[in-house]
Each structure stands twice: as structure tokens, then as C-alpha cells.
Amino acid sequence: MNAAMTAHTLRTAFFKAPATLTATLLGAWLTLHGPAAHAQAAMPAAAPTSTATTTAPLDSSTFAAFGARAGLGELGTDFVARLQRDPRTAPFFEKTNAPELATKLADQFCQVLGGGCAYKGADMKTAHRDMDIRKQDFNALVEVLQQSMDARGIPFTAQNRLLAALAPMHRDSITVR
Template sequence: MTHRISYRGLSLAFGTLALSLASLFAAPAAMAQTANPPMAGAATSQADTLYRALGEKPGLVALMDTFVANIVADARIAAQFKEANVDHLKTQLVDQICVVSGGPCEYKGASMKLIHANLDITKADFHALVEDLQAAMDVRGIPFATQNQLLARLAPMHRDVITVK
């Protein structure tokens, strides 16, 4: 039995249990982070533990490569990425996940709310994308504990990403 945040667990994170579920896995410093945390250029600190566990910049580049490949091959959501510039998306995701995981990066992309505003994203779409990320982390050999930490930090973004309630 693993301790990965399951599809169902992440669904719960959408509700009132968001805080308690996330606090199971995320360090207190991470709890204060939002979709666009003010960590630009942050020096290394204890918050960078997750960043290091993800393999720092090279690890994130490899992970986003696999993640985006999974997304565009995923029949459930591929259509939503038809117009997207995949290379640009990968670059932005690397920077964003770097910041979210406490790395010394700067995310200069659009806000989560703005970029997803007109994409008609449902809860099911969000879940599909999370599964694609989990599969990518499996392929990259990222341990479950590390997977859970990243998922816990991404879960609150559903508020800005899911536009079809």
C-alpha cells in the first residue's frame, strides 16, 4: 500500500479538507504559498528540500518533458492543448514548479487565473492532468513522498484553473 495522494484524495482536497490534507504532506512554509508565490530569486533555504528531491533544474526539465508528452497524448484533455505552444508551456512549467517547490527560479508566465480563463476546464480535466503528472513522476522514479509533496502544493491551484463549475 502506498501513501500517494489518490485521485479520490485529491478530490477531497478540493473541498473543506484542503488544508488538513495538504498539511499532511507539505511543510508549513509551503502552506503559505499560492499559485504565484513571491519566491523569485529566493536563496536556498529549508523550503528548497522539495526542489532538491525533484532533481533541481535538470530533474524538472526531464519531468516536464514527460509530463507534457503525457498530456498531449491523453485523449481526455489533448484537445485543450491543440493550440498551445508546447515548448513554451514546458519552459513555463519548469519555472513555475521550480518556484512552487522552493527552487531559486522566477516564474514570468501568466497568472493561473488569466491563462486558463477561457479554456473551459472541468474538475475531471484537472484530475486527468494530475494523473498525467503522477504517471510522469513514476516514470522519472520520483518517490511517493516527494510526489505527494508536489501534489499538495499544486492542489490549491484548482481554484484558478477549474473554470467550469
């Protein structure tokens, strides 16, 4: 099976998949193809680098589906609250300043969706250094993000576009291999 076909199959599955399955699929997809291949196959327009400072071309329908920067701010707040509640991710976020992280995530998501924001936080490698983040922690975080997007009624197509835009960063956030 070639990379493009697998990516297509998985993307099609995303449209109907529940959060848990989609997170698993994202993990499997990343394992199979690696972040660079994933970015190329799924999002030809997405920047191929793994830095968080890259600005994607404007995808106005996706950005609008998230409720623009204001909607992403609410998503960021809900996402961080869930991360602090979920037993799989809570230990990582015990000392986190929730409003600060929510703002950084909203700016970062806005930036990768081409919404014209400037993410001013640390690059992903520096931000996650020394955190002992494993692949299963990454999958848990993606699943929590999906729960948060589901709760806000974000359409699956828009969810998948954000996940695809974030996927290249997985290499820099997983620090234990």
C-alpha cells in the same frame, strides 16, 4: 473527522497509492477541505495564497529528488507530451507550443519547491480563463502528472510535496463549477 486528521490519513495513503487513486484522493481532499485548508493542513510552510508567483521556502531534499531545475525541465517535457497524448487532456493542448509550456511548468514547479527559479508566465487565473476546465479535467491533469513523476522514479514523498504545493492553485484553474 477534523481537517488535520483527514489530511493525515490521506497523506499516509498517498505513500502507497497508485496514480489513479492518488489523483482521486487529491480531488476528494480538495473537495472536502478547499485549497486554503489543504495548504494549511498539508504544508504549513507553503504560502497560503493561490498565486503562482509565490516563492516557497527552500525544501532542498524535495527539489533534489526532482533532479533540481534540470530534472524539472525533463519532467516538464514529459508531462506536456503526456498531456497532449492523453485523450482526456489532449483537446486542451492541441495548439500548445510544447517546449514553451514545459519550460514555464518547470520554472513554476521549481519556484513552488523553493528552488530559486522565477516563474514568468501568466497567473493561473489569467492562464486558464475561458478554457472551460472542470474538476474532472483537473483530476485527469493531476493523474497525468503523477504518471510522469512515476515514470521518472520520483519518490512518492517528493511527489506529494509538489502536489500539495500546487493544490492551492486548483481554484484558479478550474473554471467550470
